Amino acid sequence: MKEFETSFGLCREPSRDMLEKASARALGVGTSGLGKVAILRRSLDCRKGVCEYRFRIRAFVKGEEALEYDIPEYRDVADAMPVIVIGCGPAGLFASLRLIMEGIKPVILERGKDVHSRRRDCAGISRHGVIDPDSNYCYGEGGAGAFSDGKLFTRSTKRGDIREVLYQFVRFGADPDILIDAHPHIGSDVLPKVVENMRSCIIEHGGECHFNSKVTDLRSSGDGWTAVCADGTSYSSSDVILASGHSATEFYDLFAQRGWALSAKGFALGVRAEHKQSLIDGIQYRGRRDPQLPPAEYSLLTQVRGRGVFSFCMCPGGVIIPSSTSEGETVLNGMSDSRRSSRWANAGIVCSIEPGDIPGYGKYGPLELLEFQKNIERRMWNFSKSFKAPAQRMTDFCIGRLSRNLPATSYSPGVVCAPLHLMLPEQVADRLREALPLFGGKMKGFFNEDALLLAVESRTSSPVRILRDPVTFQSLSLPHVYPCGEGAGYSGGIVSSAIDGICAACAVAAEHHITRS
Ligand SMILES: Cc1cc2nc3c(=O)[nH]c(=O)nc-3n(C[C@H](O)[C@H](O)[C@H](O)COP(=O)(O)OP(=O)(O)OC[C@H]3O[C@@H](n4cnc5c(N)ncnc54)[C@H](O)[C@@H]3O)c2cc1C
Structure with a gap:
């Protein structure tokens, strides 16, 4: 070989x-x-x-044996031990699939709707300026991963086998090219079908999936846990996988109120930058035009006074979307379809923030950066009192001048001229002002007056960590509760959240000494 x-x-x-x-x-x-x-x-x-x-x-x-990745088979778990899985994003879905392989029955409780009903609600944010707090770009079947850019690469390969995640995506309908591409990508036109196929598999093998089931409380009950939903329904099981994502701040509040173990965690905050894709192609391909070349990507990173400033979740041929989870907050992100066919390129340009960086927030204890994040999102909303995003030309931002007008954008709710240089926290604005011209030096043409900055890119990862034992994966305060995925603060992105969900499911099986037959 x-x-x-x-x-x-x-x-x-x-x-x-x-x-x-x-x-x-x-x-x-x-x-x-x-x-x-x-x-x-x-x-x-x-x-x-x-x-x-x-x-x-x-x-x-000829004659040598080829080694291929072997995914364990799904088992019939209709009568097996139930385990509650809170959240149906990548962590919850992959945890559930893994539980089935281990012979355990997943009972998924998801606050949002099924992935197809979600589409209408997401469109409603741009079309009517109305958001459903339980069904939006972050909440509902598939979680924040369903209408995303669907990039499937992760820098973290320490925790688990990325191949299990990629092979499962292919099994449920993704293009097998993702198994070999260095930067695999699915796209938000394909992901919903993949997610739906995963759900069908879970149900066919005896698992349960309950939509419109927002968990509001977690109570210890005799020999296990009871998850109480907003409509009063409750579900009990010995173990609970908590995979509610980083926007479900109610869980952080619940943990903080009850004194359950949490800590503040660094995250990154900044703006979403948008250019014409043709400009980025010209820079990255050095003027070469060839229909065989895909829309070009970029990745930028620098250090400014001890903090990283970097591009985040770059979406070639994508669009900027409102990824708020309720009215009164402005949050942006990017997504694309499988062909990456839009004429725009966007990316978060963000600055890392560590606990203790922001004066005045220490009083919130482990929630200090969560409170800071919420404050900035509210500030952006209050500027337009709508989902229109505060925006500024990149060049104006760097010289501290309000833009008189703004170039066209893919962000469909619209934009309003805003002094982002004053609205962003000083620690972030000052560093972005230094970093953007440096990025222009690395990519000639990136720093130009038609480049648009929109705010705010704030949900890059969780600003809180739900502390868990590194071996058993159980919460330090709640035995048999397994916080996992992005909301628990142990992953960032689709693949690493899926891997973390798989690890949580394996930990449940290990706890009950269940071994695959
Ligand atoms: C627009 C957008 C684009 C993105 N693009 C990419 C990308 O290209 N590549 C990438 O790797 N990552 C991307 N991400 C990030 C990625 O989607 C997340 O990292 C990932 O989805 C996290 O998975 P998770 O399962 O931990 O949490 P989530 O996906 O957030 O899922 C959590 C689930 O829990 C549910 N939930 C929350 N609270 C409750 C409750 N109280 N009761 C019941 N259910 C609850 C939510 O409705 C949700 O379905 C993107 C995110 C967004 C928003």
């Missing part, structure tokens, strides 16, 4: 013949002596002024 790298120029999908010839050459055998050939990874390389797709290939000599 040999793994090797090669390129076929700008060809994204080499033919079988091309692959076999390259593999036979690498192994030093004739094509008749060749066994299985698999592409492990595909990446676009434009570093040396020439763009080409590079492939990592694994090739076997």
Whole structure:
């Protein structure tokens, strides 16, 4: 067996013949002596002024055994031990699928609606300026991952096997290309169907999925826990997986009120920057135009006075969306479809903030950065008293001048001219002002007067951590409660949240000494 790298120029999908010839050459055998050939990874390389797709290939000599990833089978859990899973985002969904593999019955309680009903509610925010606090871009089946950009890469590979997540996505309908792409991406036109297929699998194997079931309390009950929903319904089980995401601040309040273990956690806050995609393509591909090249991405990072300023969740060919979860707060994020077909490129440009950085918030204890986050989101809302986002040209922001007018944007609720240089917290505004021209130095043309900044990008990750035991995954205060995913403060993004959910499910199985048969 040999793994090797090669390129076929700008060809994204080499033919079988091309692959076999390259593999036979690498192994030093004739094509008749060749066994299985698999592409492990595909990446676009434009570093040396020439763009080409590079492939990592694994090739076997005939007769050698090819190792493939083996996902455990789902079992019938209709009569098995139930475990409550709060939240149906990536962490809750992947935890539930894993529970089924382990022979445990997931009972999902999700405050929002099914993924298709959500679409209407999300559209209603832009069209009518009205938000449903239980069904929006963050809440409902699929969680914040369902109408997202659907980028599936994570820098954290320590906690679990990313392949389980990618193979499951493919099993439920994603393009198998995600198994080999260096920067896999699904898109918000495909993700809802994938999520729906996951739910069908959970129900077919005996799990339960209850929508419109917002959990408002968690009570210890004899030999386990009772989750009480807003409509008075309650569900009991010995163990609870808490995967409610980082927007469900009610859980942080509940934990803080009851004195259950929490700590403040650093996060990042800033703006969403938007350019024309053609400009970003021109910069990244050095003026080369080729229909085979995908909309270009970028990733920027610098340090300004001890804090990182960086691009976050870059969406090539995407749109900016209102990802608030209730009226009275302005929060932005980006999403794209599988073809990344819009003419816009957007990314968060954010500055990291650590506990203790913001004077005056220490009195909130573990909730200090959560209170700070809420305050900034309210400030942005109060400027327009609507989902219209406060915005400023990038160049005006850096010289501290209100923009007289604003360029076109993909953000459909609309924008209003605002002095973001004064509205953002000083610690953030000052650092962004230094970093943006530096980014312009790295990417010539990035810093220009048609680049638009919109505020606020604030839900980059959780500003609170629900403390848990690193081995058992159980809350330090609540035995048999497993906080996981982004809301617990242990992951950021779809893949790492899914992996964290899988780890929580495995921890439940280990606690009950359940072993896969
Ligand atoms: C617009 C947008 C674009 C994004 N793009 C990307 C991307 O391209 N790539 C990437 O990796 N990440 C992206 N993210 C981030 C990613 O979606 C999250 O990191 C991920 O969804 C976190 O998963 P989670 O399961 O921990 O939480 P969530 O996805 O937030 O899911 C939590 C679930 O819990 C439910 N819930 C909350 N409170 C309660 C309650 N009291 N009772 C019952 N249910 C409750 C919510 O309704 C929700 O469904 C994006 C996020 C947004 C908003």
